[in-house]
Amino acid sequence: MNKLLELKDVSFTYQTMTDEITAIENLTFSCDDGQFVSIIGPSGCGKTTILSLIAGLLQPTSGSISFEGKKLTGRNESLGYMLQKDQLFPWRTIEKNVLLPLEIKGKNTPENRKYALNLLEKYGLKDFIKNYPDQLSGGMRQRAALIRTLVSEPKLLLLDEPFSALDYQTRLSVCDDVYNIIKEEKKTTVLVTHDISEAISMSDIILVLTARPSKVKSVHKPQIKGDSPLRRRENPEFGSWFEKIWRELN
């Protein structure tokens, strides 16, 4: 398999008036095409900073990040970012929200619009394209947010605790939903979370980080059988993985 993303000895330090804080220290990991990688760690360990580095919105203080074998210098062009909460714009209809990345990139062409509408239709939002986000349920909004990240056909998806704002019941089904769409569209994904079971049920690889300054503490490959996160949660192996990672985090 091809290496899509590679971080080598990446460190990141930020400045405040009173202090110089090393958020990330010598972080090394890589991610193959089509893999689902989860990053899990204690809260405040700089998980979101890692995503900003991969997105090219921040530059590492030292070390290097390469994407598709090339060193990343500016913003990463072929990437979709999904944040906590859906961040849909309430004044735009679902359709306009989903087309936003195309507008920003100046690629709002008939073909691209058709691709976006196809995605909306494929994932059951066709009847809601003229609705405003407030009129949709939490799960549907999250799905719309995912489609928004897919319309610019990114090679890599970054998910920053995308389910944390949902209640438990919705969370399980949205997690399944998002996972299936990602697999269907064959996207490589880096997920940042503090939810251990979410990480185990979705990922091919789990990176456990230490507290700040973050380093990789351990790497796990759960590879639990089951075709969806919900099925995997039912697998007996799930419990032992959970305990193993839980112990490492504490």
Added chain:
Amino acid sequence: MKKNNDFSPRHALYLKKVKTENAIVWILRFAILILGLLLWEILAITGIIDSFITSCPSKIITTIGTLITENNLFYHMGVTLYETLLGFFIAVFAGYAIALVLWWSERCRRVLEPYIVVLNSLPKIALGPVIIVWCGSGSKAIIFMAVLIGIIVAIITMLNGFLATDPNKILLLRSMGANKFQILTKLVMPGSLPTFISMLKISVGMAWIGSIMGEYLVSRAGLGYLIVYGGQVFKLDLVMAATVVLCILATLMYAAVALLEKVVINYKK
């Protein structure tokens, strides 16, 4: 969104209750107005209060009548309305534009912050004599006063609205590759539309304060002029009549903004 025809009897009962309550509120509102006016009139007629000092509803109505037929009330209304609207629009547009500049450049914002704070706390009426010297004693001075009173509040309200933009949404747009101009036009400006509407509402009030205060200082026409003139010659009927007309105009202007709000912000449930 439920259609109107599939309500259960219980829901119909609930709706009826809400509607009755609304009707009662409206009836009470009018009752207060009518009772107040009646009481005022009766006290004046029976001589318990002196209508030379307090005026009374019937006299106010006849005064408005004579103002229309003999004293060109519509001309005075036109003058005040012109000054208020011009002051309002200049304050709103300039205030919005300055707030945009301050949002765009953090350095600019930091440099100008103390000036805005001082100008905001300064009672603008204190600048009256200066304004008269600069602009003369005509409409120009009054419009200048209205702009001066309105613009600072417009800037501060709008800037706060721009700065309240969700940083996560900005991060999202940046990850899509948006530049600052796109962040402004796709997110900050549409996102602050509710703030813009409340800024308009505040500015309506500010423009009226500015124009009437301006007319108190210098004027030969307008509703503020009628009020000051009436006070000076002790014609309280005139003062009250002009105030009533002023109330009606100000309410209409506020209602226009409230209507605009309904048209512009249509995405809320």
